Amino acid sequence: MLFLIILIGTIGFVFIADYGWINALYMTVITISTVGFKEVQPLDSDAKIFTILLIITSITIFGYIISVITDYIANNKFIEELKFKQVQKKIQSLQKHTIVCGFGRNGKQAMARLKSYKKGCVIVENDPELIEEIEADGTMLYIKGDATSDEALLAAGIERATSLITTLPSDADNLYVVLSARQLNSECTIVSRASIDTSYKKLKIAGADNVIMPDKLGGAHMASLVTTPDIMEFIDRLSIEGESSSNIEELIIEDLPEEYTNKSIFDLDLRKRTGCTVIGFKTPDKEYIINPDASTKLVPKSKLIVIGRPAEIRKLNKLF
Structure with missing residues (x-):
């Protein structure tokens, strides 16, 4: 609306008051901003009527703009929009x-x-x-x-x-x-x-x-606590809560140094190097092997599942 009123004012001063384009734009801006500088050149009756209409229209538009901005800020829409854009930027990254x-x-x-x-x-x-x-x-x-x-x-x-x-x-x-x-x-x-x-x-x-x-x-867990309470209590004590307190961790074979690819679990020697014990192996075909043999090959797209104390798991993550 503001751009439109500037455009109309400029064109009006060019054709009604016979101003040049620069002078017409200058006259429009000082008129709608109510600065009150002197006219570039004297205005005839038609130009004065056009200027009156331009002033009334521009004041109405400015009042509307101010009310919209005030309402936008008063209702926290500006802050909400800013927060939304910040969240969107983080999500996109x-x-x-x-x-x-x-x-x-x-x-x-x-x-x-x-x-x-x-x-x-x-x-x-x-x-x-x-x-x-x-x-x-x-x-x-x-x-x-x-x-x-x-x-x-x-x-x-x-x-x-x-x-x-x-x-x-x-x-x-x-x-x-x-x-x-x-x-x-x-x-x-x-x-x-x-x-x-x-x-x-x-x-x-x-x-x-x-x-x-x-x-x-x-329901299955509660039944297990009745039939095999000690086993379930032991499993419940195995923490997988986070990076700093885990007892169980998985190792993706592709994340290991290349020298261990296609080598055996024995060659990795996790027990000696970290204190952790291998308790499971996931094959590329998504089959699970419980307590895998030491000769099991560390092929790509497979995973090792290991168990240890939190300090040993942290050592494992640091090494690999």
């Missing part, structure tokens, strides 16, 4: 991060574990109360939107993410999220929550790598 859809009970637990591993995360949530809780924390990145929509997932950087966790209350919504995420990123690891048994197969077909049923896991 993320690479190989995890997207958590839903910040309910399961979503909060997932975020706590991911934060303990210092993993880059983005939450997708549309519940105003939960968003207030996220904002109150001040350390979590989030997208306000419906996780079942492609727009929300794209805003969260699904194309650059390595994993996605969907913990929405509805199995149908989780199914939509899995379908959308798999379509947008075929390489992404997807973990979904499910409430009923019939949803398990559907979510797997839709593209979920893992489907977790919290209620079923809880």
Whole structure:
């Protein structure tokens, strides 16, 4: 509107008052800004009427602009917009991060574990109360939107993410999220929550790598505490809470020095060098070998699972 009134004023002074283009622009600016300098050249009746209309119109526009800016600041829209742009900039800079859809009970637990591993995360949530809780924390990145929509997932950087966790209350919504995420990123690891048994197969077909049923896991765990209490208590004491307190760690073979590729677990000699013990091996075909033989070859696209005290795990991470 401001640009338009300057354009109209300049053209008007050129054709009505017979000003040159520079003088017409100068006259328009000093008129609408109410500076009050003397006219460049005397104005006739038509030019004076045009100037009166220009002054009235410009004052109205300026009043409107000031009211919009005042309302924008008074309602904290400016600060909210600034915060939103800062969050968006941080999200756009993320690479190989995890997207958590839903910040309910399961979503909060997932975020706590991911934060303990210092993993880059983005939450997708549309519940105003939960968003207030996220904002109150001040350390979590989030997208306000419906996780079942492609727009929300794209805003969260699904194309650059390595994993996605969907913990929405509805199995149908989780199914939509899995379908959308798999379509947008075929390489992404997807973990979904499910409430009923019939949803398990559907979510797997839709593209979920893992489907977790919290209620079923809880019941099985409680039964195990009755049948094998000592074993379960020992397992519960194995901490995988974060980088500084883990008892279990996984080693990706590609992350090891090249000299160990295609060598054996025996050649790695983890027990002597770090105190850690190899308890599992994941083959390139995603098969797990419990307590692998020392002659097992460290082939690419495989992983080692090791156990040790927190200090030994830290030594392991420092060496490798």
